[in-house]
Amino acid sequence: MTEISHYAQVWSHRTPRKRLLMWLGWLALVALFVWCWQIMTETTIWMFVTDAPRQAADIGGRMLPPRWGYLPELMNPLWDTINIATLGTIGGVIMAVPVAFLAARNTTPSVTILRPIALFIIVASRSINSLIWALLLVAVIGPGLLAGIIAIALRSIGFVGKLLYEAIEETDKRQIEAITATGASQAQILSYGIVPQIMPAFWGISVFRWDINIRESTILGLVGAGGIGLKLNASLATLAWNQVAVILLLILGTVIISEWVSARVRHAII
Amino acid sequence: MLRLIALSKTYATGDTALADVSMDVPKGQLVGLIGPSGAGKSTLIRCINRLVEPTSGQVMLGDTDLVRLGAADLRRQRRRIGMIFQEYALVERLTVMENVLSGRLGYVPFWRSWLRRYPPQDIRRAYELLDRVGLLQHADKRADALSGGQRQRVGIARALAQEPELLLVDEPTASLDPKTSRQIMRLLTEICAERDLPAIVNIHDVPLAQQFMQRIVGLRAGCVVFDDPPDQLSESALTTIYGAEDWHAMRQGDEEQAEAQADAKRRLAEMPV
Numbered sequence: 001m002t003e004i005s006h007y008a009q010v011w012s013h014r015t016p017r018k019r020l021l022m023w024l025g026w027l028a029l030v031a032l033f034v035w036c037w038q039i040m041t042e043t044t045i046w047m048f049v050t051d052a053p054r055q056a057a058d059i060g061g062r063m064l065p066p067r068w069g070y071l072p073e074l075m076n077p078l079w080d081t082i083n084i085a086t087l088g089t090i091g092g093v094i095m096a097v098p099v100a101f102l103a104a105r106n107t108t109p110s111v112t113i114l115r116p117i118a119l120f121i122i123v124a125s126r127s128i129n130s131l132i133w134a135l136l137l138v139a140v141i142g143p144g145l146l147a148g149i150i151a152i153a154l155r156s157i158g159f160v161g162k163l164l165y166e167a168i169e170e171t172d173k174r175q176i177e178a179i180t181a182t183g184a185s186q187a188q189i190l191s192y193g194i195v196p197q198i199m200p201a202f203w204g205i206s207v208f209r210w211d212i213n214i215r216e217s218t219i220l221g222l223v224g225a226g227g228i229g230l231k232l233n234a235s236l237a238t239l240a241w242n243q244v245a246v247i248l249l250l251i252l253g254t255v256i257i258s259e260w261v262s263a264r265v266r267h268a269i270i
Numbered sequence: 271m272l273r274l275i276a277l278s279k280t281y282a283t284g285d286t287a288l289a290d291v292s293m294d295v296p297k298g299q300l301v302g303l304i305g306p307s308g309a310g311k312s313t314l315i316r317c318i319n320r321l322v323e324p325t326s327g328q329v330m331l332g333d334t335d336l337v338r339l340g341a342a343d344l345r346r347q348r349r350r351i352g353m354i355f356q357e358y359a360l361v362e363r364l365t366v367m368e369n370v371l372s373g374r375l376g377y378v379p380f381w382r383s384w385l386r387r388y389p390p391q392d393i394r395r396a397y398e399l400l401d402r403v404g405l406l407q408h409a410d411k412r413a414d415a416l417s418g419g420q421r422q423r424v425g426i427a428r429a430l431a432q433e434p435e436l437l438l439v440d441e442p443t444a445s446l447d448p449k450t451s452r453q454i455m456r457l458l459t460e461i462c463a464e465r466d467l468p469a470i471v472n473i474h475d476v477p478l479a480q481q482f483m484q485r486i487v488g489l490r491a492g493c494v495v496f497d498d499p500p501d502q503l504s505e506s507a508l509t510t511i512y513g514a515e516d517w518h519a520m521r522q523g524d525e526e527q528a529e530a531q532a533d534a535k536r537r538l539a540e541m542p543v
Contacts, residue, residue, distance in 0.1 A: 178359035178425075181319055182432055183348035183376025188383050192372050196363040 062241035070243045074231060074250055080145055081227035082254070084220065085213040088152025093206050095153065096160035103161060104168035106176075107194065118161070125158030130216045134225040148225035152213050160209055167201035168194060203269045211262035218251045271297045271468050272318070272436055277327035279313050279492075287313040288324070289492040295436075298466040300459060302473050302483030302500070306512050309489040311472040315438045318470070319351045320344060331436065349376035352429030354458075356441035358421040360428070362414040366405060369413050369424050370396040373431025392431075399427040403457065419450035426457065430465075437462065437469035444474055448531075451475070455482045476508070477524065 014022070101107045103118035133151035141147055176193035184192065221229020228247060235243040272295040279288040287310040295301055303311045316322035318329055320336060329336040336347055352373070360369045374392045375383055382388060388396075400406045403423035408416060413424060422442060429437060442458065443451035459482050462469050473479045479486055480500040488496030488511035495510050496503070509515070 172362075174355060174357060174359040175361050177321055178353065178355055178428075179361070179372060179375065181321060181348060181351070181353040181438075182373050182428070183345045184372075184383075185345060185375075185380060187380045188375045191380075191384055192361060192364070192375060196361050199363065 059241055062239075063245035065242065066245040066249065067240075067242040068246065070246045071250070074228060074247065077221070077226075077228040077231050078250060078254065080148075081217045081221075081229070082214065084145060084148040084152055084217040084225075084227050085210060085258075088149045088217065089156055089206065089210040089213050091149065091153035092156025092209065093160050096157045096164060099157060099161040100164035100168060101190075103165040106171070106173075107168055107190070118165075122158045122161045122165075125154055125156075126162065127158075128155070130155040130213075131219060131223060134220045135223045138224045143224035143226070145226040148217060148220045148227060151220060151225060152217055155216070156209050156213065159212075160205055163205045164198065164202060167198045167205075171197040200269050204266045207262045207265045211258050214258040215255055218254070271295055271332065272470075273328075273330040274318070275328040275330065277314070277317055277329065278325050279310070279317055279322060280325045287492050288317065291327070291489075291492070291494055293487060293494065293497065295468045295470060297468055298462070299468050300462055300482065300484045301468070301470045302479035302486045303470055303489060304473060304476060304479055304486060304511060305489035310492040311489055312440060313492075314489065315353075315440050315470060315472055318436075318438055319348050319353060345376060349432050350435045352432045352434030352437045354422070354425050354429050354437065354439040354442050356444045358413075358418070358425045358445075360413040360421055360424055363412060365410050365412055366400070366416070366424050367396060367409045370399060370427045370431050373428040376432065396427070396431055399430050402430075402461070403427050418446050419454060422446065422450075422454050423457065426454075426461065430461065434467065437467055439469055439471040441472050441474060443478065451478060452481075458482075476503070 099118045099121050102109070102114045103122060105111065105115070108115040108118070130151050133154050134147055137147040137151050141150070171194055175197065176189060179189050179193035217227055217229075219229045219232075221227045221231065222233050224230070228251065232244065232247045235241075235247060274291055274293050277288055277291045278286070280286045291310075291314060293301075303314065305311050313322055317324040318336070320329075324337055327337065331347060331350060334347060336344065339347060361372065364372070368386065371386075371388050371392065372383075374388060374396075378388060378392070397406065397409070400409055403426055405416075405420060405423055405427070408420065413421060416424065425442075437458075439458065443454055446454060455478060458469070458471070461467070471479075471483065473483075480503060483500055486496065486498060486500050486503055487494055488507065490511050496507050498507075
């Protein structure tokens with residue numbers, strides 16, 4: 001074996017120039033942090049901050065023991081919340097499916113007109129939080145469950161539509177080609193070439209969104225859109241901390257159960 | 271039966287995939303289409319049923335020029351052309367039966383296909399075809415539960431469900447092992463003989479083409495450079511199609527490989543279980 005002597009012995013991951021730039025970059029980040037910290041703390045009243053642990057302990061103390069007797073009264077609002085989430089998800093999914101087919105590059109009938117419109121619907125729906133949708137809808141159609149359901153549905157269109165159109169664009173072209181070659185019509189190509197391929201994604205996305213909507217619908221009551229949030233609002237307003245504790249624990253339990261259901265369903269599909 | 275007249279295809283990128291290809295395929299003839307990658311074999315096959323739109327030329331299926339047809343007429347004519355694909359192109363999440371029945375899509379209205387309410391004679395025929403390709407007991411399995419060879423058999427059954435007058439076969443054995451490849455080729459040739467079906471078969475494997483095809487068409491850079499029975503496929507003809515290469519040495523290589531495989535098999539058989 002001969003020793004190869006003309007190869008360099010030293011290897012470095014970055015050139016000196018890159019190392020210098022990296023160092024300057026980190027310096028800039030630290031400087032930015034220090035500057036932001038100063039702005040942030042300018043108007044802070046430090047007496048309140050130092051007081052925080054005592055306040056937290058005080059509220060925590062008032063929360064204990066939770067007033068379990070309040071629980072039966074919460075069952076109806078909880079049922080409302082679950083209904084808002086479920087009906088809202090169903091409504092959102094129904095509206096999202098056509099939007100997704102219009103937005104997917106390989107199924108849209110018109111790339112220049114309909115696709116941008118569908119993409120705009122998706123962005124518009126995603127950019128507005130359900131709580132804000134609910135605020136608007138309570139103003140428009142009055143307080144109650146319906147406002148909550150529509151708020152959840154409108155917010156879900158964007159989420160479901162975006163994930164679904166990405167799934168449609170990722171379908172296997174060869175399967176679609178094979179169905180086309182049999183002489184199938186456009187509708188048949190959709191139902192045999194594309195729909196079977198996106199079914200797992202469709203159910204996965206829908207159940208995932210339902211799980212998110214359970215969480216989101218718990219706070220819609222804060223703005224009057226029905227459900228358990230109404231009770232939370234009322235208890236907070238009357239400083240009934242032991243009731244707040246019961247509500248929070250109930251929400252936690254519901255969310256855990258919905259996550260479990262959603263995980264099981266997705267596992268069963270995929 | 272099928273006549274291509276001066277068929278040309280230039281892609282939007284400016285690549286000429288087919289240049290002035292003319293050929294006749296009479297009823298019952300098996301044509302093997304060989305040529306290097308990028309010679310236009312796949313484009314030629316797809317121009318016939320217009321999965322790829324030809325730039326110019328005519329595709330005469332019987333008396334109909336497929337190139338001139340509007341969308342609805344094209345769909346009706348596509349029913350006459352069965353297609354078999356390289357990687358089977360089955361709808362993986364549907365059952366074997368649904369895949370075979372999808373060959374009837376051009377014949378049934380949308381609601382029937384949507385509700386899977388196919389006419390009884392279509393269903394009976396689908397079962398017959400599954401029996402013919404040896405998959406009757408797998409009818410209700412999902413397509414992705416089958417092996418490669420089995421999936422290609424489903425692909426064949428799907429194409430036959432169309433009751434086609436012509437088969438287009440795109441690299442049917444490219445993803446199969448040598449033994450399964452031969453079984454699939456044998457099945458294809460038998461089926462074509464039974465029904466007097468003409469077929470155009472894209473095929474990478476020259477020995478396989480020589481063994482099973484009645485006519486070999488060699489494509490190079492979009493032009494037909496060879497068109498004769500397989501026994502005329504000499505080394506010089508192969509050089510015209512594929513470019514210079516030591517064909518004799520390659521065949522020796524094939525023999526060596528075959529010997530090695532046989533040897534390995536023998537030793538496997540001798541191994542104590």
